[in-house]
Amino acid sequence: MGAAIGQFLPIAVGVLISPLPVVAVVLMLVSGKAKANALAFLLAWFVSVAAIVTVVAILVGGAAGDAASRPAWVAWVKIALGALLLLLAGSQWRGRPRQGATPETPKWMTVIDAFTPVKAAGLAFVLGAVNPKNLLLVVSGGAAISAAAQGTSTRLVAALVFAVIATLGVTAPFVIYLAMGTRAHTILDALKTWMIQHNAIIMTVLLLIISAKMIGDGVSAL
Template sequence: MGEAIGQSLPIAVGVLVSPMPIVALVLMLVSQRAASNGTGFVAGWLVGIFVLGSGVALLADGAGSGGEDPPVWAAVLKIVLGALLLLLAVRSWRGRPGAGETAPVPKWMAALDEFNVFKAFGTGVLLGAVNPKNLLLVVSAGTTIATATSETGQQLGAMAVFTFIASLGVLVPFGIYLVTGERAATLLEGIKAWMIANNAVIMTILLVVLGVKMVGDGMGSF
């Protein structure tokens, strides 16, 4: 399991520093339903990542991965996923705000104040496992774990560790809120502003690094 965890950790870091989910959580934590919506969002995030990643790992293992010699399809999939991550990096860089411009906040975030716990949970699932960047990363992690070990228990254990590391970006702000309550508002607002301002640069760098890694791992399997 150690090998599976080690190989998936760089991908987990890519999910961890996703700016927009952190911004969404912060907006919930400064709303009237902060406690319930924050809890629902974090729960949805954790469930979405773990279920998707575990499903991919188990399917990949059932299709013949997890042996000493990874199948050709697994190597090809890594190359394809890496190429898609590089394309997202290009898109992120092109979409960055120009000099002197303020990075816009997505319009859908304006509705977060009106969310209930169920909508917050669904938003956590969507941002954790369905948005294009995280979807590619979690699928990449599931494939990586499946090619590192064929033991189902080890795969699920590695995915649990991956989910925890990948979730630190939302768990830390949520933990700050639980410990300090309303006093966390100023700090959380600062985190939100920094994440919005640097979203494009952060994501471009991460996507390039992870995309190159996935392509390299795939080519190295031949």
């Protein structure tokens, strides 16, 4: 278990500090159905991440066998994932807002005040399981678990730990809201503004770091 956590921890932290899901929770917390929408988002986010990382960890791990007989394609999968993350990092960097420019606001941010808990859960699924940036990170986490953990039960537990860590980022604004109530609006609004403004740079750095890790792990396993 310790080896698996060591392998996936940087990736889980990458999911944890992804800006857009955190911004989504902040926007929900300043809307009319703050608690219901935010809680629905958190639960759906956790389930989405846990489901994907578990499926990848078990399928890849089961196909690859134990560490002694693991085929070369497992290493190549890691290298391929690292290369995709590297390409995504380049795309993020090229699309960053120039100095003094205001980042384009995603359409869902403008209508989030009218969300119901069902729509909030749907947004969590889209951001957690459909969004290419997050999907690649979570799949990379599953691949890391499959390579480091032996046995289905160990991989299941490791996948749940990954999902818990990956959910801490979207949980933090909710905890601040519960602790401070309406007084938290100023803090949350400042957090939202900063993360929107620096989303591209944050994601570029995260993707570069995790890309280097995945490629390095793959090369060392060949």
